[in-house]
Amino acid sequence: MKQKLEIWVFGDYRNYFQNRVTLQLIGKAVELAKEIKATVCAVVIGHELDEWIGEYIAHGARRVYVVEDPVLKEYDAATYAFLTARLAEVHKPDILLVGATSFGREFAPRVAKRLKTGLTADCVGLAIDQDSLLVQTAPSFGGNLLADIVTPKQRPQMATVRPGIFREIPHNYEAKGKIIRMPLPIDLSSRRLRLRKSERQPHQSKKLEDAAIVICSGRGIGSRKKFNNLYELAGLTDAEVGATRPLVYAGWAGHDSLVGQAGKIIRPKILFSFGVSGAIQHTAAVNDAEFIIAVNKNPKATMMKMADVAIVADAGQVCSALIRELKKRIR
Numbered sequence: 001m002k003q004k005l006e007i008w009v010f011g012d013y014r015n016y017f018q019n020r021v022t023l024q025l026i027g028k029a030v031e032l033a034k035e036i037k038a039t040v041c042a043v044v045i046g047h048e049l050d051e052w053i054g055e056y057i058a059h060g061a062r063r064v065y066v067v068e069d070p071v072l073k074e075y076d077a078a079t080y081a082f083l084t085a086r087l088a089e090v091h092k093p094d095i096l097l098v099g100a101t102s103f104g105r106e107f108a109p110r111v112a113k114r115l116k117t118g119l120t121a122d123c124v125g126l127a128i129d130q131d132s133l134l135v136q137t138a139p140s141f142g143g144n145l146l147a148d149i150v151t152p153k154q155r156p157q158m159a160t161v162r163p164g165i166f167r168e169i170p171h172n173y174e175a176k177g178k179i180i181r182m183p184l185p186i187d188l189s190s191r192r193l194r195l196r197k198s199e200r201q202p203h204q205s206k207k208l209e210d211a212a213i214v215i216c217s218g219r220g221i222g223s224r225k226k227f228n229n230l231y232e233l234a235g236l237t238d239a240e241v242g243a244t245r246p247l248v249y250a251g252w253a254g255h256d257s258l259v260g261q262a263g264k265i266i267r268p269k270i271l272f273s274f275g276v277s278g279a280i281q282h283t284a285a286v287n288d289a290e291f292i293i294a295v296n297k298n299p300k301a302t303m304m305k306m307a308d309v310a311i312v313a314d315a316g317q318v319c320s321a322l323i324r325e326l327k328k329r330i331r
Helices: 021-036 050-058 077-091 102-115 224-237 245-249 280-286 302-306 315-330
Strands: 006-010 039-046 063-068 095-099 119-123 125-128 134-140 145-149 157-161 178-182 213-217 240-243 270-274 291-296 309-312
Touching: 006 021, 006 077, 006 102, 021 039, 021 050, 021 095, 021 125, 021 157, 039 050, 039 077, 050 063, 063 077, 077 102, 095 102, 102 119, 102 157, 119 134, 134 157, 213 224, 224 240, 224 315, 240 245, 270 315, 280 302, 291 302, 291 315, 302 309
Parallel strands: 006 039, 006 095, 039 063, 063 178, 095 157, 119 157, 213 240, 213 270, 270 291, 291 309
Antiparallel strands: 125 134, 134 145
8 A cells, every 4th residue: 555645844943933934834735735645744853852843743744753862953954964865765755845044955955966856946836736746836047937847756856945935824732743753873973074063143134024014126216325215214114125136136235135036025014115117026026915005107017006005206206205204203
């Protein structure tokens, strides 16, 4: 009798309360599992893991594979990839999903290479097709196109997925799951290269994809000076600033500020859109914003049609007027 299929999600718990990508992937895995009658599993590696195991079960995992040892306390891409690949060789998951974090981008290719399977990086969509294959949607050609990719033969089907794409399932205190603890397959103390310690670099602002208010600009803002005014407006509204690809390529903003299929997918409560025409790679990334205020000289711009409030005006002038008015109210 054929073993029931398993969908694995790698558990990245380093910054659990801010980085929710593992929970988001478990939520999506639950959807995918219903279509192919699979079991959703989390893979957790490290030391003192009980809290994270319980959280993953509460958010939808029905089985958790655990490799726990003091020597695994520090995240180490090479060691974690080796252990994950060994687990996969034994238990043969059909799908393995990893968050497209800095660690995930280093870790996932190592796993894929060991398992001799394919890997689609930075996915923005996942689905199951009529042949029960995982359709992995990722930007291509600099974000101008979306490619649907499948892995028809090799297993597991692997993908890294950007944070903020999917929604996590609410915490269920009554959820039950099976915990499978696996011993270390080899003595890791003799490794030639070992990670002794790591520290997270502090970040002053919120992540763009987590911000409740986002102020996003396109070429219609007019000039770099006017674009920089958006940061002052953001400071007055507790917002984060995003940019379209032309502004990032021009060097006005860093790549971390790119809002689009080749950058960040955002779901703010309020989105201010200044001088953004609305190319498809941008609109697809802001489509889930709850309320959009768009400012553009062109009333026929796509973003103006998407907006809840559309203001036909010069984006730079409206930004300056908002700053002046907010400063008056703060006094």
